[in-house]
Amino acid sequence: MTEGIKSDEEKAAEARRGPRGSHHGPGGGIGVPTEKAANFGTSAKRLIGLLRPDRVAVTAVVVLTSIAVVLNAIGPYILARATDLIFAGFFGRQLPAGVTQEQAVGGLRAQGEDTLADMVAAMDYLVPGQGVDFAALAQVLLLVLGIYLVASAFSWIQARLLVVVVNRTIFNLRRDVEDKLNRLPLPYFDKQPRGELLSRVTNDIDNVSQSLQQTLSQLLNSLLTVVAMVVMMFVLSPTLALVALITIPVSVVVTAVIGSRAQKQFKRQWKHTGEVNSIVEETFTGHELIKVFGRQDASRRTFDKSNNDLFEAGFGAQFVSGIIMPTMMFVGNLNYVVIAVLGGLRVASGTMSLGEVQAFIQYSRQFTQPLTQVASMANLMQSGVASAERVFEVLDAPEQQRESARPVALDNPHGQVAFEDVSFSYDPQRPLIHDLDLSVEPGQTVAIVGPTGAGKTTLVNLLMRFYELDGGRITLDGLDITDLTRRGLRSRIGMVLQDTWLFQGTIRENIAYGRPDATEAEIVQAAEATYVDRFVRTLPDGYDTVLDAEGGNVSAGEKQLITIARAFLSDPALLILDEATSSVDTRTELLLQHAMAALRSDRTSFVIAHRLSTIRDADLILVMEDGGIVEQGTHAELLAAGGAYARLYQSQFAGSVVDVDEELTTTT
Template sequence: MSTDRILTEEEKAAEQRRGPGATQRGGPPHMRIGQPGEKSTNFRSSARRLLGLLRPERLSLYAVLAFALASVGLNAIGPKILGRATDLIFAGVVGKQLPSEGTVAQIVAGLRARGQDTFADMVEGMPHLVPGVGIDFGAVGRVLLLVLGIYVVASLLQWAMGWILTGAVNRTIFNLRRDVEDKLNRLPLPYFDNQPRGELLSRVTNDIDNVSQSLQQTLSQLLTSLLTVVAMVGMMLWISPLLALIALVTIPVTMVVTAVIGKRSQKHFVQQWKSTGELNGIVEETFTGHQLVKVFGRQEEARAAFRAKNDDLFDAGFGAQFVSGIIMPTMMFIGNLNYVIIAVVGGLRVASGSMTLGDVQAFIQYSRQFTQPLTQVASMANLMQSGVASAERVFEVLDAPEQRAEAGAPTVLDDPHGRVEFEGVSFSYTPDKPLIEGLDLTVEPGQMVAIVGPTGAGKTTLVNLIMRFYELDAGRITLDGVDITDLSRHNLRSEIGMVLQDTWLFGGTIRDNIAYGRPDATDDEVVAAAQATYVDRFVHSLPDGYDTVLDAEGGNISAGEKQLVTIARAFLSDPALLILDEATSSVDTRTEQLVQRAMSALRQDRTSFVIAHRLSTIRDADLILVMENGRIVEQGSHADLLAAGGAFADLYAAQFRSAVAEPVE
């Protein structure tokens, strides 16, 4: 049977109240897949912005550049000097075979007279040849020691470059994580409504880690490789312009191959990280709601959703790695083909005497060192593509519209009394679906205001507006005559205590969870708040009392006990305004009565807004607001509303009406 169904009017209203994110996040936990809506990738601008993050580390980067230039320069002259050792050895081998009488010019002339022109050309082109003298091992040893010293210094410079660059990259990623954390604190609540938690967590953890690894692995290698290419080209042109021209043919070929393959792999990397975030969303939501999945027997659907998204991730990952992996063998083939051509042409030039054997050896080393960095740059294409794809996902968070800025000089409420007034308030989650329109309401200090109504009527929205979780479309809300937009959000919310129907506890002790409401509270104040909310009653039955460590979900205490801890937290904060969103829904009847008494004491001289579904809990309310479709349709005391026989009376009768048995025919 199809799981699709037509939404009732009440459910539609509930979706509207929850906001635009509800559509994406609704349904069973295993079906709530993130839909971030990836934009097309702009590699160049994103890569430029990513490198721009390193701007504060420019002094370190200058040092890295200096060390890289010195290291590459030393590595560049090494083969040329080593070629001199080869020339000395080759000259010694050839010179030993020649007669010691006469000069090199006389020996060359004799060889030409005998018709050995090729051998004569080779002997004439050997600068270190001494007729009749073998290998000068002392000179060879001095050259080898010089080359060894050059390579040791170059290695030390590379080590220093890597150490400095590692620090620069890690500081940059540290700042990026800090900026993302700060950005999350500045984002409005609707942003989180539209972002599944697993998807957002993937962006701020997996994607930032991937950016870090990509920068760490590519920056030093990329810088060294590019400088090496320039140095090798210079040395090759110095030794032989003809062979250099042959070697340089690989550059346009390399660029074309890298561009073509890189362009094809980029879309796969974007899809790979998108699928990673969606898979994280499925895993996080499935295991957070694993009890619900099992209760409704939806394990197979959960597995199917996981398998489908896992297959998507496999396909995207395989495509990205396979396509980008083609670059390396292609470049190796081009480099080997170039090596063969250089070896053949170089051998012919040695035979003709236009080059020494040492220069050919050095040139072959340069050609290998020239093609190797090109191959490395090509092989890094997949890392760069992956890192930029992740950076774009992080930049989307950093570029998200922020909540409205605070007032330039915010008003400070030092001693609020709790008078709340709504003046022509209008609000909607989406412009085409108005929810609250032209609401006027005045609540005096110390009053208990109960808000009732059907699901989706706007009850929770009303208190969210007081907290400035959402900004108004029109009108204003004042606290003690001060527009709440003139207050800083911190000042406003520090004067409000809120207890939700859905409890939230973090990993820590019961004492820490209660003290979260006021971190500077003493142990005696924490215990007093626990006693006032009857947390103290069950804490003493736990092995470690107030030092009992709760897990992140508070799974080692009951749902009712978790609710009591959150109520104690609100008590401890000593707010001027209380907001209770069905705060006693998870406690038993007897505990509820005790908590109600404690709340009555707490509400003295404090304004309180109570969202209630059980109408028996609001008999003592000073004012009851009955809401329908974002409007207050009735208001008054419990007795007055029952006597009026309107919407409240209908709700009350529906909740407490005795079941009537159908007549038996």
């Protein structure tokens, strides 16, 4: 009932002013530039900041992940003992029994087997003449199994917590975006293609959710694993650890160079995704118009171009980011080969045991693997941050003017309306309404007429505070409407638009939309008064008939009747009718004239009319041209004056085609 309205006259005015970016027609909204995106670091930091309300759970996730990583890091170190037990048992069985390890080493050196002697000397668990100590081996394996089970339990708990945190964060983000949309001024929506805006609040938020789900846990685990592996590698061999660390700067450089290029591609990808959604939405909305004018091929070409742009951007983003993974795997494999060779030499020299080298190789693989995982997640992170930037642009958009710090309550409105020296323009360079004065008494019916683009609908948009004034003020019962809350103001106003709007639900729910607490008797009374009841009774489910989102299962005239019943039921103090009977037949229009006469009784009404036959009984008729009131009076007075209203009236009822042509010539 209180949505912004934009009639044909406003659309024509926009054409004179130049496009304001709404692009709501079929095939519009293509190539609209987006604002410059914030850099990756700033946006990523802000995205992570969304988790702050769940910082306790996030802290628990970090602690649990740290414990799991530490336990997983200890595992190979303990397994090194198992390897040494097996290796020592194998060599111990080859040596003569009854000698000490030192004696065995001396015998090998005497035989010229210095390398083998160094290896035997480094074995802590070797007993000459004895094989593998399976009891000790079993203890080690059971200990490692217990450690890995505990680590897995902690990992499961932290994963569960993180799912809760991420889903709650996305829930809050959706709620914040919804609240933001309700605080945005109408001009913002005029400048945004609907498909593009829908893409931001649906596709982009879904992509942020998916990116957080897939990367946050793995990223945290990978970073902590890198730290743990580095510490353990230095414990085992500082020399080999330094060799392994060469991977880090190489990985950072590769990720930074490739990632910076991928970010631009992902930004383009989501921009073109919004454009494609906009085209699809507009094409489906205006498919009848497209067919009428034979614009299917043009619409298809527009879609193909935008779809091709999306393909190229998506392919480029995935290709560039996909290079990271194989590059990192190549660097990791080179690192593995170097460590394996150096480790083998250290085992041969006796400076490290075979188990220690095996553990170090495990650590090096577990060290390069997280780096590779982080690199492979770069495309997801880039895509998620690119989507987050687009969502943040909505959240950062300038909001409508704040409510009064001390709003005034309007408990018993009478409907006295005054426009005092009002000025307004959509574009500062093209003034529309200037120095307008108007006084309407309670209970009056004011009709607003004039050529397309004269400012008729703008006048009621200003009264509803869909737009803010450039100058002057509007009062309701002597109170400046800016001193009232928007909700308080609009709750006193009922509106029936030229373009009907019904939501998916029953006819009963649609009628009661503006007054959900209405009783069944009140709903039926409103339906009877507006002639809705007569066709609802013919439907199989009556008032329980479910309408689809577009109201496609009832006729255009029946949809209009339902919206009029909705306004009737809300019992407003101020009524706005924007060519409310344009979609009904002549007989029904005559019936509705009586219904709306009862609806307008004892309340102030503004009627925007194109058919002058509907406003003959109005208490005051305003004739607008170029944003100003050029005439006002009753129907009889204005006809007698022979001015603009008389010319409009004659062109509809008394003039011939020649008269119309002369009028058009005079106007131009």
